[in-house]
Amino acid sequence: MSPTLTRRRLLAGIAGTVGLAGAAGVAAWTGGLFDPRLVAPGSDLVARTEAARRRASGRIVSVALNPRPVTLDLGGRQVQTWGYQESAPGPLLRARAGDVLRVEVTNGLTAETSVHWHGVALRNDMDGVPGVTQPAIAAGARHTYEFTVPDPGTYFYHPHSGVQLDRALYGVLVVDDPHEAGRYDQEWIVVLDDWVDGTGRTPDDVLASLQSMGGHGDMAGMDHGGMSGMSMGGMETMVSPLLGGAGDVDYPHYLINGRAGAAPVTFTGRPRQRVRIRLVNAASDTAFRVALGSHRLTVTHTDGFPVAATACDALVLGMGERADVTVDLGDGVFPLVAVAEGKGGQGLALVRTGAGSTPSAAVRPPELDRRVLLTGGLRAADAVRLERRRADRVHRLVLGGSMMPYRWTVNGATFGKIDPLVVGQGERVRLEFVNQTTMFHPMHVHGHTFAVADTGVRKDTVIVVPKQTVAVEFDATNPGQWMAHCHNIYHAETGMMINLAYQE
Template sequence: MTTLINRRRMITSMVGLAAAASLPVPAWAKGTSLPHARNGFGELSGEEINLSIANHHFMTSGRMGHAFAVNGTVPGPLIRLKQGQDVRLHVTNKLEEDSSIHWHGLLLPFQFDGVPGVSFPGIKPGETFTYEFPIRQAGTYWWHSHSGLQEQAGHYGPIIIESAEQDSRYDRDYVVLLSEFTPIHPHEIMRKLKVGEHYFNRTMMIATEGEMSGEMRRMWGEMRMNPRDISDVTGSTYTYMINGHGPADNLQLAFDRGERIRLRIINGSAMTFFNVRIPGVPMTVIEADGQPVDPVEVDEFQIGVAETYDVIVAPQDGSHAIVAEAIDRSGMGVASLTSHSGHVATPPPLRETPTLTMVDMGMMDHGAMGHDMSGGGMDHNMRDTSKLPGDVKVGPGLDMVAPMPMDRMDFPGLGLDKVPHRVLRYTDLRAARMNPHREVEREMEIHLTGNMERYMWSFDGKKFTAVTDDPIRFGFDERVRVKLVNQNMMAHPIHLHGHFFEMVNGVDHMHQPLKHTMVVQPGGTATFDLTANEPGDWAFHCHLLYHMHAGMMQVVSVRPFPHEGHH
């Protein structure tokens, strides 16, 4: 008991210090008694749904801290809807700060999209806001706060929209919502990243330096980069969760012998890419981001922040570990899929941390650098801004240029390109339903830019605060091909609100898979075709929460052009 009280006292004082450094101290940080949030979620359905956002304590796997819980749980409730219904969601904000809910992946009128300052003013303390819209689609989605950094602290939950058509391919259906919990307040994490973006990576750096050859060490040092700087925030502070349960909770998902099970896997984390596998059990991918794809059987896949994949599995009798291993291998979320109540599957050990390569810097190989490796040219080559288009702003917010960015849609994700089993690639995805045929009318390029040392992130070198008056403009119903060019060494999951775009992944254009979030690999490019047929102003951003918060966001404005030829 004393340990718990001491830990509570310590966390309260840490949170207090973090808050005191910036804003007036909120009530929850003054040691005020707060209710404990329950781990996991209940379910709500129907045409009228009530949600309430409030301060809570939360605990899992021995870590405890403050949470923004919705209806008293972390994650918040599963919202189950039916295609074709109308819904009214009444959201009450019991916090001392503004809040919001964004319905991630849902097609709806833009004023109900839930992004403060873009599509509505936000929900003030003590107020209730009603979201009202028809349900136009089916599939697996999720919801989360779009205010400050609340999403990191528990303010998110799953959405299932049942199709009007019956699906006889499975007997049972589970949500597998992946996320993280940390006792450190999100604003304190942001402060630490600003002070030094390696803050949560120190042990990884030391390990790497010991393994590298002298030449490699000198090369990375010359570029002022760390080949294991893969995740900005790691298992040193995060507990990785499945459905609100850390590994120590022994979460079990029951099944009966011979059943086929649909797992709706949602990456609802703030900052973590996960490698998902069930050792010994193949997974058949049937949907990506809620949209049907031709079935693809794999043994593992990497899921970017905010993506969803639905898979069908047919496990043998017994217990099987559902493993969501963080991309940097600093921890994992674990649950047991079991036909024997009380039996907990043993997860595999963590694998070795992967290391970034020349390709992740946008270089084919050493020779592509055009400079002698031992000279001082490498650093110059990585920062040669003369190759950038004129509309990319060059300044302190841009400290790296990929010399030869190339299409990496076929790359399965860092650490999964050398494994012996089958791994999902974007190039494996093919839309199950045919897309309407449309010729591309216009092409554009958007550069993903940043300064990792200063923790500045942007599109085209411009932070969000500097570009709100100059949105990305699309004419209503215009067909545009957008090429995203990643100028740095981190994978970025890029999300467009209010639309599905078609990934240009090499399949015939009538079957390009529909997505709302797409990972752009380090030093690589990724392209999508968009028919801009949802009018209004929409957020467009990196879904790594601290990247968005640091400026990697834009507004996409879809409306009729005032006169012909205005692009």
Template sequence: MVQMSRRMFLLGASAAAGAMALGGPVGCARPGVAGNPVGPGAEAVRRLEAQRRTTGQAVVAAQVTARPVQVDLGGTVVSTWGYGDTLPGPLLRARAGDLLQVRVDNRLEADTSIHFHGIAMSNDMDGVPGLTQEPIVAGESFTYEFTPPHPGTYFYHSHTGLQLDRGLYGVVVIDDPAEPGGYDDEWVVVLDDWVDGTGRTPDDVARELGMPAPGRLAPRAGGMGSMMDHGAMGGMGSMMGAESMRSDLLGGAGDVNYPYYLLNGRTPVDPVTLTAAPGQRVRIRLVNAASDTAFRVGLGGHAMTVTHSDGFPVSPRNTDAVLIGMGERFDVLVTLADGVFPLYAAAEGKPGHAVAVVRTAAGTATTDTRPGELDRRVLLGTALSPAEQVRLPRRSHDNYLSVDMGGTMAPYRWMLNGATFPDTAPLTVAQGQRVRMRLRNMSAMFHPMHVHGHTFALVDGGARKDTVTVRPMQTVEIEFDADNPGQWALHCHNAYHQEAGMMTTLSYRA
């Protein structure tokens, strides 16, 4: 959630980066893809959005207001920022192909923005200040207007500073007009880590980590050598006891220990209750809106079937638990037994958990005991295969890009290809290319890497995603079609890593 000043934006990414004027920043082309950047106000962007719109298209209008609020987390009331009096913010719902209009009123004493995470929208509506729009200044409003092309589970959040970690998020469900159904009920479940209003703010956490003042990124890091002085081996991450790491599958646990972990805005002291009848089949839309925490999620006494990842259908997989990185979403189906059960989300590699009570009968549930399901079959997003109807068509790639992840804890700096944003070199592509990208993690920390404006396929397995968790010292290759022109952010969805510079630009050239 890096926010550049106007001067930083005009100087831009790499030594020659760019001016926006909503017509497109100017930057350095990489060898093999020459031409001028296709900016958010370019004709190609407007033309594609016009093609998505249809005669008689339904219009779904919504309004959200970013403002200071007091929120009850379940026995603990905190002063924070939000889009409403509860967490998460209002659910936004439309059908694929509808025109979605979301007016955002900024009642904060700070700039803000909204990014609609995972939706392949037009570039001028992507909500990244300094790259696709000017920030929404205090007291002003902005209306995001776009046609979501694909059904699925998505979410919206501020893309300014560390505001995501202050409660500025909500869920977007884009329904499939041809939804086959096959379930009796639907629950939206949002996971989060929480510090704001507990005596510290996210900006305080950033200072404790050694980050520069908000909005002032560290100068460019030096070379590949520093990439191997990686994090998760010191700093706040080292405060976690050995017991909390006993079942860590990611080889790292984030950099921040949080006092609370939330499920639909509530702590385990006073959890939400989800009710149904015995034998009913429920679709659970799981969203990880946390800033620094992956969660291992299971329902005590039940198995689950994963049906979707990041909005797109997958070949159904049965499992006991799923491991969901920051920014990822899973849809799962569960046939409910008779009784009361914990829907348990363990903070991966950290002490603490979030929980909900699933009730189909009278009785009580234990919410502080880790269900055995979490230590049986545990499924990661990289193990999924796509449903045949969404498999990326086979073709050779025209453009090969490489992104190396690295960082240091002291000083606190996270890099892509040896540099911190805005000094990272843009990754250039051309309209119509099949792009293959190597995501190589050269650190001891896991990184959920998110590409704006596109859904990619995992080369190994093929599942369609927009966020993929890359484990320490591992490599994941992805492919996508360059079919959505503009200037797009690519970054780690650990909010502190991104704010410390782990971001670059996927830059269309024409």
């Protein structure tokens, strides 16, 4: 790769023009990507790739999002925050594979924002990354996203602007498969989150404190991990036996569908019904271990793509990961628990199919300590397994950083000070995530679904535990400028992010 293809050159002229691409009225970012050897988001190649996705049978699904200040009820506690509606998560968006999703965003915030469509292999100029694929949506302004949703699955949406994800600015996007048999009686959508906003600190306060105190200090009752697994001022690093260093913020609340465990949401069903549960980890700094008391879970999909059906007692999801599971319901009242992995709290929801007493918010089902799976260890269903092929290009991403100073890197540098990872259209690309830190990192690649090399499971977000390497492969068939980053929002915001750039 040419050393002149630096991030600084990429973003030279960032105040470039905004033009029209695709359907009338859809703003696309045509300026800002300076080097002519790289495929710009507003390029003809991006437009042609999108046109090839369009299907004659596809509908146009039009929705509106209005990020704005809201009052959120966590279950007895009212907090002031930012959201898409007066509850969390935001509105459920639903389409069929092959449909065109048209989303008009009206920014009611006092800050710039954006919307990223996490996990969707969409057109590059709709990916929602300010300064790379579009200009930020200014306060009071409108912006329209329009793109084909090509693959069925469970996805979600959130800003790619600062640490806004660590508020109520997230929601679920379900893309249905019109050919799926649907062998279940009900569907539940379960969204996991860690919560601090409105409890005396904002996410921006959290970030500022981490940066100023190296992750160590009194933050309104929140403890923070130390550096390199060491004790800091009498506090031990938050550590998971499965993941290693488990995060930087021990939140005051952990939520399921916007509710704390003291006032949990309740899912109702009937004994012997089969339920499909779509699990989404929308948290910013927390992995969750999920179990349903007195039940086993069968994992059928991860990050939208089918896997060889696998039974387990509990499932670990890193930030940004999703999983679909099925469960055959028993008779009674059962706790659906999401333990903050390596931390001190948990989220709770109830499953009620009959009579029974309500479990306490601190209930810990024994399933949490039985057969526990991480989604990266699952195996792809044969229908979606990536064809065997030798990699045309290999990029090694060394993940580094520490709590003091609070700085997280890829290949020794922070975002904006590092060359992009250049790929060519049609290449088989191998990314090797090498974790040299003592913390786990859920690594997410925009615009693509990759295969984890050891298992073949198709994903867009994969956990990389300390001192380990995880290799993934994908086919470079979605041109443009894409981000690869840690989905711990505080790690990404302080540097653990890099550009994946197609060359002409």
